[in-house]
Amino acid sequence: MAGFAAPLRDMEFVFTELAGLSPILSLLGEDYSAELVSTVLAEAGKIAEDVIAPLNHPGDKQGAKLENGKVRVADGWQPAYDTLVEGNWLGLPFPAEHGGMGLPWLVNAAASELWASASTAFALSTILTQGATHAIISCGSEQQKATYLPKLVSGEWAGTMVLTEAGAGSDLAAVRTKAVKKGDHYLISGQKIFITYGDHEMTPNIIHMVLARTPDAPPGVKGISLFIVPKFLVNEDGSLGARNDVRPVSLEHKLGIHASPTAVMSFGDNEGAIGYLVGEEGRGLEFMFIMMNNARLNVGLQGVALAERAYQQALGYARDRVQGKAIGKSERGPIIDHPDVRRLLFTMKARTEAMRALAYVEAAALDLAEHETTAEKKKQGQLLADFLNPIVKGWCTETGIKVASDGVQVHGGMGFIEETGAAQHYRDVRITAIYEGTTAIQANDLINRKLGRDQGAVAKSVLAEVKAQAVKLKGSSKPELALIGRAMEEAHDVAIKAIDWTLAAGAEDARLPAAASVPLLMLLGTVLGGHQMARAAEIAAARLAESDFYVAKLATAQHYAVHVLPEALALARTVTEGSKTVMSLESALF
Numbered sequence: 001m002a003g004f005a006a007p008l009r010d011m012e013f014v015f016t017e018l019a020g021l022s023p024i025l026s027l028l029g030e031d032y033s034a035e036l037v038s039t040v041l042a043e044a045g046k047i048a049e050d051v052i053a054p055l056n057h058p059g060d061k062q063g064a065k066l067e068n069g070k071v072r073v074a075d076g077w078q079p080a081y082d083t084l085v086e087g088n089w090l091g092l093p094f095p096a097e098h099g100g101m102g103l104p105w106l107v108n109a110a111a112s113e114l115w116a117s118a119s120t121a122f123a124l125s126t127i128l129t130q131g132a133t134h135a136i137i138s139c140g141s142e143q144q145k146a147t148y149l150p151k152l153v154s155g156e157w158a159g160t161m162v163l164t165e166a167g168a169g170s171d172l173a174a175v176r177t178k179a180v181k182k183g184d185h186y187l188i189s190g191q192k193i194f195i196t197y198g199d200h201e202m203t204p205n206i207i208h209m210v211l212a213r214t215p216d217a218p219p220g221v222k223g224i225s226l227f228i229v230p231k232f233l234v235n236e237d238g239s240l241g242a243r244n245d246v247r248p249v250s251l252e253h254k255l256g257i258h259a260s261p262t263a264v265m266s267f268g269d270n271e272g273a274i275g276y277l278v279g280e281e282g283r284g285l286e287f288m289f290i291m292m293n294n295a296r297l298n299v300g301l302q303g304v305a306l307a308e309r310a311y312q313q314a315l316g317y318a319r320d321r322v323q324g325k326a327i328g329k330s331e332r333g334p335i336i337d338h339p340d341v342r343r344l345l346f347t348m349k350a351r352t353e354a355m356r357a358l359a360y361v362e363a364a365a366l367d368l369a370e371h372e373t374t375a376e377k378k379k380q381g382q383l384l385a386d387f388l389n390p391i392v393k394g395w396c397t398e399t400g401i402k403v404a405s406d407g408v409q410v411h412g413g414m415g416f417i418e419e420t421g422a423a424q425h426y427r428d429v430r431i432t433a434i435y436e437g438t439t440a441i442q443a444n445d446l447i448n449r450k451l452g453r454d455q456g457a458v459a460k461s462v463l464a465e466v467k468a469q470a471v472k473l474k475g476s477s478k479p480e481l482a483l484i485g486r487a488m489e490e491a492h493d494v495a496i497k498a499i500d501w502t503l504a505a506g507a508e509d510a511r512l513p514a515a516a517s518v519p520l521l522m523l524l525g526t527v528l529g530g531h532q533m534a535r536a537a538e539i540a541a542a543r544l545a546e547s548d549f550y551v552a553k554l555a556t557a558q559h560y561a562v563h564v565l566p567e568a569l570a571l572a573r574t575v576t577e578g579s580k581t582v583m584s585l586e587s588a589l590f
């Protein structure tokens with residue numbers, strides 16, 4: 001069983017010391033206090049540990065099933081979902097005026113991480129509903145808000161995100177699902193694939209957010225619109241009406257997240273599925289991005305969550321498993337005493353804490369974008385969140401996979417056997433680097449939109465803080481901090497070179513920066529995560545006598561500086577020197 005106490009302590013530390021919880025709470029008003037946040041976090045941890053985590057392994061074995069046209073979720077899923085609805089947990093980040101708790105996105109990030117750590121397959125049932133809710137709050141009409149928000153915010157109804165088709169995955173411009181106007185609504189027809197929680201009976205209604213194309217729409221992304229397609233139509237008095245013309249056709253057999261039903265969905269097999277336009281025609285992708293950015297942060301958090309779970313699992317095993325006599329010991333003992341097992345565990349821990357800190361800093365930036373007092377300050381928050389979004393999604397998921405793989409390694413042969421659970425974490429985390437936009441799609445976003453739109457200005461202002469912190473630590477009289485400062489300065493310098501190369505190389509050949517974009521994304525994640533660890537180290541170094549938490553934090557930051565940060569140097573070399581080889585071999589010669 002995963003231990004949830006350790007991540008809870010680290011979450012509180014990141015909240016208060018790195019992500020700036022208290023200024024955010026001040027912006028929200030006097031109803032919101034640090035004590036309230038602590039209570040909420042502790043309760044979320046209890047639900048993760050007592051209610052959700054016990055379902056993870058049995059759910060993986062049982063999976064979701066499609067029987068007689070109905071999706072049956074795994075045993076225990078329904079009561080666990082009901083627990084979240086009863087506690088209004090899905091409404092955690094939404095305004096009180098819509099029935100939510102009105103808490104910061106930062107706190108929601110921690111709850112999302114806890115639930116994904118307990119069971120990613122289960123937690124997926126919540127994040128898409130939150131994404132649909134967010135999209136309707138941001139882009140829906142007053143009538144749509146009144147009809148759908150009360151039930152979506154509470155989680156009484158679920159939401160889905162319906163983009164992908166057989167011919168339209170990364171390339172959503174190729175969406176072919178049709179939407180034909182008929183009076184006050186549209187008739188939707190077409191087949192969508194890979195729809196997470198596309199159908200189930202956990203809620204009496206499901207609100208599908210569907211991308212489709214109107215008949216006279218221009219080709220490409222400008223012709224795509226967003227529609228609300230309820231599974232059951234909603235009467236004027238809010239009661240449920242007729243079943244809409246949408247149904248699950250089959251469920252996918254997957255490598256991981258077996259208990260999350262991933263459905264092929266058919267819209268409009270008969271009279272056409274009734275759908276309601278969100279906003280205006282042609283702005284579907286723009287609106288969908290509101291939902292996707294939210295979901296991308298949540299998927300980045302799944303990478304953190306499964307890394308943490310894999311680490312806790314491996315740590316428990318390493319303390320128990322006796323094998324050999326460790327160097328310097330007189331008797332056989334637990335494998336945690338072997339230097340290489342310690343290296344694996346420490347690197348897992350260091351990567352996980354760095355990822356958590358960076359992801360929470362993005363969530364906090366979203367809070368500032370929403371609640372700051374001036375337009376300029378809101379904009380600063382949004383720009384930071386926008387810049388970090390592809391990095392958190394791409395780097396935290398790819399790194400989560402590495403950590404889960406190391407978790408298997410710590411278990412030796414038992415890691416490859418299903419009963420320990422280590423293999424399930426590795427299988428479950430693999431999808432995170434694929435859905436909500438593959439790592440390559442995140443990297444395209446990073447270089448084209450996030451760096452390209454301001455010639456790297458936001459990136460460089462963030463990196464200027466990295467440099468200032470590194471120089472300060474380098475001059476510290478404490479050798480541990482000076483070491484971290486030197487490593488951070490070196491990593492910063494190569495990151496700047498890599499960004500400058502990326503901005504310039506496109507002029508020679510637009511394919512060159514694209515060929516280096518994933519290494520650049522991984523480089524920036526490594527450096528920005530390292531920066532959070534360096535900030536943590538400075539705080540911890542001043543409080544070593546207060547608690548062992550700070551002793552471990554300082555040591556973990558040092559470990560990151562020497563075991564993880566050097567990867568930035570290699571990645572920078574790949575960025576600046578590696579693109580030409582990528583393009584040098586004709587496709588036919590591969």
Ligand SMILES: Cc1cc2nc3c(=O)[nH]c(=O)nc-3n(C[C@H](O)[C@H](O)[C@H](O)COP(=O)(O)OP(=O)(O)OC[C@H]3O[C@@H](n4cnc5c(N)ncnc54)[C@H](O)[C@@H]3O)c2cc1C
Nearest residue numbers: 161162163164169170194195196262434435436437438440
């Ligand atoms: C379990 C699961 C759940 C999912 N849930 C949902 C859901 O709820 N709703 C939904 O709409 N979709 C969902 N998806 C779909 C998912 O978002 C897509 O699978 C994903 O976006 C990739 O699309 P694709 O599978 O068509 O791969 P492709 O687009 O065919 O990509 C194949 C490879 O080509 C690369 N590639 C493609 N285009 C580019 C490019 N321009 N630049 C660089 N590299 C590129 C990709 O990175 C990848 O490595 C889910 C998928 C799975 C497996």
